[in-house]
Amino acid sequence: MDDNKRYKAVIIGGSAGSFSVVSKILSKLDPDFPVPVIICLHRLKHVRSGLVEGLNLKSKIKVVEPDDKERITGKHAYLAPSNYHLFIEYDNTFHLSTEETLNHSRPSIDYTFSSAAYTYRDKVLGIILTGANKDGANGLKEIHEKNGTTIIQDPDSCDIDTMTKAALKLFRPDYVMTPEKIAEYLNQLAV
Amino acid sequence: MPSIFNTDIVVSMGSGFGIKEVKELSSVMEESTGIPYGHMPVSFLKRRLAYIFKKHNIRNPETFKQMLETEVYRERLAYDFPVDTTEMFRDPGFWRYLRSLLKSMVISDRINVWFPEVSSGEEVFSFLIIAKELGIRDKFNIICQHHSEERLEEIKRGVLFNKNLSVNNSNYIRIEGSGVFENYYSLVDNVFILKEFLLKDIQTVHGYFLNNPAPDETGIIIFRNKMLYYDKEVSETCARKLWDSLLPGGIMTIGAKEQMPEISGEKPEYLNTKEKIFKKHGFEINWNNG
Numbered sequence: 001m002d003d004n005k006r007y008k009a010v011i012i013g014g015s016a017g018s019f020s021v022v023s024k025i026l027s028k029l030d031p032d033f034p035v036p037v038i039i040c041l042h043r044l045k046h047v048r049s050g051l052v053e054g055l056n057l058k059s060k061i062k063v064v065e066p067d068d069k070e071r072i073t074g075k076h077a078y079l080a081p082s083n084y085h086l087f088i089e090y091d092n093t094f095h096l097s098t099e100e101t102l103n104h105s106r107p108s109i110d111y112t113f114s115s116a117a118y119t120y121r122d123k124v125l126g127i128i129l130t131g132a133n134k135d136g137a138n139g140l141k142e143i144h145e146k147n148g149t150t151i152i153q154d155p156d157s158c159d160i161d162t163m164t165k166a167a168l169k170l171f172r173p174d175y176v177m178t179p180e181k182i183a184e185y186l187n188q189l190a191v
Numbered sequence: 192m193p194s195i196f197n198t199d200i201v202v203s204m205g206s207g208f209g210i211k212e213v214k215e216l217s218s219v220m221e222e223s224t225g226i227p228y229g230h231m232p233v234s235f236l237k238r239r240l241a242y243i244f245k246k247h248n249i250r251n252p253e254t255f256k257q258m259l260e261t262e263v264y265r266e267r268l269a270y271d272f273p274v275d276t277t278e279m280f281r282d283p284g285f286w287r288y289l290r291s292l293l294k295s296m297v298i299s300d301r302i303n304v305w306f307p308e309v310s311s312g313e314e315v316f317s318f319l320i321i322a323k324e325l326g327i328r329d330k331f332n333i334i335c336q337h338h339s340e341e342r343l344e345e346i347k348r349g350v351l352f353n354k355n356l357s358v359n360n361s362n363y364i365r366i367e368g369s370g371v372f373e374n375y376y377s378l379v380d381n382v383f384i385l386k387e388f389l390l391k392d393i394q395t396v397h398g399y400f401l402n403n404p405a406p407d408e409t410g411i412i413i414f415r416n417k418m419l420y421y422d423k424e425v426s427e428t429c430a431r432k433l434w435d436s437l438l439p440g441g442i443m444t445i446g447a448k449e450q451m452p453e454i455s456g457e458k459p460e461y462l463n464t465k466e467k468i469f470k471k472h473g474f475e476i477n478w479n480n481g
Contacts, residue, residue: 046283046365048447067448068419069426081448083277087234090210095232096448098277098416106277115234 007035007189008120009072009088011143013109013136014129015042017159019054021129021179026059026077028183030190033061035125037077038088040112042105042135045083052079068096080107087115103135113139122147125189127182129153131163141170151175151182207244208237216240216252223259224268226338226399230425239272246271269339273310274420278355279317280362281415282447285466287366290321292442292462297477298330302410305334307400307433308417312346312385313355316375318413319389324369328389334406336396343395349385351376356383401428405436410476412437415467416446427452434459439473 012022022039029037043051055063055077063077072078072092080086084096085107095115102108109128113136116124126143128136130153144150150173155161157178167173177185208216213236220228228236247267249255258264280286296302306315315335322328335346351359363372376383396406412433418426430445430452437443443459445451445467451459459469 046362048282048284065448067450068446069423069450083281084448087232089232089234095234096419097235097274098419098446099235099238099274118234 006123007125007149008092008123009116010035010037010125010127010186010189011113011116012037012039012127012129013041013113013131013140013163014153015131015133015135015160015163016044018129018131019051021153023055023058024179025183025186026055026061026063028180028187029060030187031060032075033186033190034074035189036072036074037061038072038080038086038112038116039063039077040080040086040107040109040136042107042109042131042133043082045106048082051082055079066094066096068094070094080112082107085111087111088119089115090119092119103133105133105135109136110139114142117142117146117148120148124148125151125186127151127153128163128167129179130158130160132160133162134166136163137166137170140167140173144171144173149174151177151185153182154178207241212252213237213240216255219256219259220268224265224338224399225402226269227401227421227425230422231420232422235420239274243268243271266339266341269337270341273308273337273339273342275311275352276313276416277358278362279313279320279351279359280366281313281317282466283362283365285415285444285447285468286317286321286362288463288466288468289318289444290325290366292468293322293327294325296327298327301330301332302476303332303334303406303408304411304413305336305406305409305433305436306413307336307429308414309335309337309346310339310342311352312350313359314413314415315346315393316349316351316385316389319385320363320368320370320375321366323389329392331392331411333393334396334409335393336398336400336403336406338397338399340397343397347390347393347395349376349387349390351383351385353383401425401432405432408438409436410438410441412441412443414443414445416449418445418449423452430454434469434471437471438475439471440476441471443469443471445469 065081066078087095089095126140128140152164152173155164217228360372434454462468462470
């Protein structure tokens, strides 16, 4: 794996319980982290506010919920809005959708990972965190198959390891790491 | 010939299609139907085409192109391709705000409420229930427009989809409706149907809204989460057409995460930024607090 390749995006997926892990990673990022961080978390569909505000409390880069067709830029973290799927389009913009749920989820992590795999191919880094269902495993595998880099949170460090173990069953990731190591690894990319 | 869509994963991700193939198919679809499929996001087209191929048991693109030549198949496509509205009272905050607006309207003549490109009834039914609870249901003519006759027929009959009933009910509780949600529908021949007293004065218009004249004298336009499925160019065309057809003082709504394009070099005025409700300048429709 070539650690020096320039990534166009980092994609992070996890269930609602991964909020604290995502918050920890964002709090340790270099404030000038140049690569867009795109986050897809399972969340309550009727609660539209609170999550971004919560992440922004500790994050070193600005966290926003993108609008449809919004351009993706560095030094930002983007959180998938509630009750919308989040896709990355070929012109480096977001596409939101109200299509049917996938894996009982909207936003679905599989969808976000999969669209990132097709858009960025080997220039994407996908990370799957703690979670209670299998959503995300197939999408992360697609990133792996397009020669993107994949990281799975060490199941021993997960509150619930269903999501990470489902991914581990499908393919061998580039790294299995604790949240602290994931943040360290990301900051190396910023150098 | 085995189908390329042989697993659910390939279908849901749309990974059976390449970009070139998607662009070619969407261009043929646009030519045969007059609907701007070629201006839809590629990732969306990939998934939706995979879904259509599986649902219609189509094994290769050539067969699909041939099928598009018949009117019967074009109607089937018009029925199956659009994305349904997810649920009734989606974004309860939007419906609470809309209810407060309707309450403040100064209504002398009946007001036309236009639902362009309405592929399923959830938004229409939500509006009807709110208007009924305010005691002003008879003040509105409801105009539903779509390019699938069968979709329009379902809306006119008040068909509710079972899978969403519990979500609809939860949302109804969140908007703090004054009634009981279950009282608004009944089970008829194994289908949940909205009660008839809500469905009076629903006018349906068959045809794609961008290719047909807009209804006259429209005071309210509900167009939420429809521009998601178009590129910037067609989204702007949609917004301009709808805005131009709105009476002065009228309101237009789009989805909470959609962006309202500039119209004739100006951004329409927000009535509610979060819920993306816009009001047109003028006084043909008046609001006590608008």
